[in-house]
Amino acid sequence: MSTTTAPIPRILYRPEEAATALSLGRSTIYELMADGALRFVKCGRSRRIHHSELERFAASLTNQSH
Template sequence: MSQVLTQPTRLLYTPAEAAKVLSFSRSTIYNLMAAGALPYVKHGRARRIRWTELERYASSLEPLTG
């Protein structure tokens, strides 16, 4: 089951904001970023995640079947 996120109000999100959007912990977001599963942009020391990457990642998640 694929669920598309609603249209964003902004293009870039902090890891903490991305965690809220995806309903994950902030640590999980940083782990996904470090593993390359969730691409991000860097400006100075700040890391930001594009809305399109959040939507792509959410769409790639497969539901568990029991």
């Protein structure tokens, strides 16, 4: 019998992962970060985007279409 563990939910995303999650290009994510439209945190030299920020950004896109 094998035991499987539940996957740990992701909290922080690399810009490339955020691009995949939002179905956007990597350069678009970096532009959104530079413009302040997509907030991020710095971890050393790396940038990470919190999953709630991705949800907030996606929700703002649907709000703009109304």
